[in-house]
Amino acid sequence: xxxNAAIIGVGQSAYMRRPQSGQSTHTFLRDAxxxxxxxxxxxxxxxxxxxxxxxxxxxxxxIDLAWRLGLSxxxxxxxxxxxxxxxxxxxxxxRGVETGAASPxxxxxxxxxxxxxxxxxxxxYNIATREHLAPLGHGGxxxxxxxxxxxxxxxxxxxxxDYGHIAIAQRAWAAKNPFAVYRTPLTMEEYLAAPMxxxxxxxxxxxxxxxxxxxLIIAHPDRCPRGRAPVRVRAIRNSFNYDNQEGxxxxxxxxxxxxxxxQAADARPAEIDVASIYDDYPAMVLAQLNDLGMIxxxxxxxxxxxxxxxxxxxxxxxxxxxxxxxPGGPAGGLNGISEAVLQLQHRAGERQVKGARRAVTTGYGxxxxxxxxxxxxxxMERME
Amino acid sequence: MSDGIGIWRCRACGxxxxxxxxxxxxxxxxxxxxxxxxxxxxxxxxVIRHVLGQTDWQPRRLANVRTVNGPRITVGxxxxxGPGTVIALFQEGTAPFGAAxxxx
Numbered sequence: 001x002x003x004n005a006a007i008i009g010v011g012q013s014a015y016m017r018r019p020q021s022g023q024s025t026h027t028f029l030r031d032a033x034x035x036x037x038x039x040x041x042x043x044x045x046x047x048x049x050x051x052x053x054x055x056x057x058x059x060x061x062x063i064d065l066a067w068r069l070g071l072s073x074x075x076x077x078x079x080x081x082x083x084x085x086x087x088x089x090x091x092x093x094x095r096g097v098e099t100g101a102a103s104p105x106x107x108x109x110x111x112x113x114x115x116x117x118x119x120x121x122x123x124x125y126n127i128a129t130r131e132h133l134a135p136l137g138h139g140g141x142x143x144x145x146x147x148x149x150x151x152x153x154x155x156x157x158x159x160x161x162d163y164g165h166i167a168i169a170q171r172a173w174a175a176k177n178p179f180a181v182y183r184t185p186l187t188m189e190e191y192l193a194a195p196m197x198x199x200x201x202x203x204x205x206x207x208x209x210x211x212x213x214x215x216l217i218i219a220h221p222d223r224c225p226r227g228r229a230p231v232r233v234r235a236i237r238n239s240f241n242y243d244n245q246e247g248x249x250x251x252x253x254x255x256x257x258x259x260x261x262x263q264a265a266d267a268r269p270a271e272i273d274v275a276s277i278y279d280d281y282p283a284m285v286l287a288q289l290n291d292l293g294m295i296x297x298x299x300x301x302x303x304x305x306x307x308x309x310x311x312x313x314x315x316x317x318x319x320x321x322x323x324x325x326x327p328g329g330p331a332g333g334l335n336g337i338s339e340a341v342l343q344l345q346h347r348a349g350e351r352q353v354k355g356a357r358r359a360v361t362t363g364y365g366x367x368x369x370x371x372x373x374x375x376x377x378x379x380m381e382r383m384e
Numbered sequence: 385m386s387d388g389i390g391i392w393r394c395r396a397c398g399x400x401x402x403x404x405x406x407x408x409x410x411x412x413x414x415x416x417x418x419x420x421x422x423x424x425x426x427x428x429x430x431v432i433r434h435v436l437g438q439t440d441w442q443p444r445r446l447a448n449v450r451t452v453n454g455p456r457i458t459v460g461x462x463x464x465x466g467p468g469t470v471i472a473l474f475q476e477g478t479a480p481f482g483a484a485x486x487x488x
Binding site: 070115117118133139140142146150151166196244369 | 402403409417418427428429430431432433434435436437438441444446448455456458459460477478479480481
């Protein structure tokens with residue numbers, strides 16, 4: 001557990017489906033950084049470390065961003081792990097502060113690829129994709145996770161409407177998030193009638209690509225602004241290439257460390273007040289919850305219908321990427337962490353979960369060939 | 385077009401890989417021999433109906449295929465084969481495809 005390092009502030013840029021003239025990945029990153037510094041009441045000149053991740057910052061790298069932000073640093077990291085980059089950077093930053101390497105540390109992620117840029121990234125995601133999937137017209141990750149979703153439906157007896165409960169519940173949360181790009185309530189009829197994208201995935205199963213960025217400030221808890229509870233991480237674990245792509249993709253790397261995570265956090269799933277589960281696709285929300293041991297008897301269908309459908313558990317309370325938007329997987333993951341911080345600091349406004357004290361956050365991503373190769377999870381807690 | 389799909393088989397432990405690896409994940413040797421898988425069973429299918437940035441897209445069928453004594457491979461389906469069908473595999477450049485044996 002991190003005793004001398006905590007998240008003290010968060011910030012984000014605007015989210016939009018299409019970046020406007022003069023906007024770029026860099027300007028969105030800047031906007032998130034400025035917002036986080038203001039929120040944490042930290043001067044830019046005090047920042048000693050920075051971690052950044054983005055699919056669209058090239059040819060610049062982390063040092064270029066430090067230069068253009070005017071930050072002179074003694075700790076610098078650039079992460080490349082997509083949907084679990086945010087969790088990975090969080091862990092490194094906590095250890096960086098804890099060990100005295102740097103404090104405060106700024107963690108930032110964002111993308112502004114535009115739809116065309118996103119399509120190019122999806123087709124050239126790695127060598128395996130470029131050589132063996134893109135020539136098939138696989139449609140990027142939608143094609144990959146359509147096959148995973150069918151496997152999950154067959155194995156667990158899930159129906160299309162079970163996934164609809166996730167999209168609808170998250171849309172209801174998004175209605176209370178002014179940054180979300182889609183805030184209009186979604187009905188099951190609308191969900192089921194949506195155009196098919198890649199069978200069985202329909203429009204509302206696929207995250208909308210947006211331009212935007214997120215940022216966090218990690219520092220000693222004493223630096224937290226007065227009157228605000230710092231948020232510490234009781235335990236954090238990561239997994240990379242957990243099964244060499246030799247399984248079915250219905251488990252994630254979280255399955256390799258979940259027991260150890262809960263034990264290290266001295267916590268149980270029943271003690272979690274709010275969950276931020278990386279939601280690139282509804283099937284992966286259920287897979288990660290199952291890996292975390294949060295779905296009784298591994299009955300995914302019952303959990304979707306009752307716990308999510310009847311809004312018994314607060315999951316992805318900012319609307320998730322499915323409604324708020326996915327500014328690249330890296331910032332999408334960071335959005336889940338930021339939301340958990342706001343909830344635990346009791347600053348989530350209309351969507352505040354009453355008395356929230358503990359949260360679980362996850363990351364998942366980097367589709368190697370048949371499914372994702374990276375995963376991470378953390379148990380976070382409000383410091384009283 | 386060439387019959388079968390080229391895979392990489394570990395000479396030490398016999399495991400077949402697709403896509404290519406640098407070391408065998410089981411025995412961590414790097415002595416691979418070229419092999420080909422010529423048929424497989426369709427496990428799941430999808431139809432890619434919409435792709436970002438494409439305005440005149442024609443739907444394409446993809447399948448997850450379990451090969452005999454080889455890896456699972458995502459292929460482009462050239463016919464209406466469904467789950468459970470044994471299909472013939474072939475390759476165009478680096479892209480793997482399949483179609484029902486009678487239609488190949």
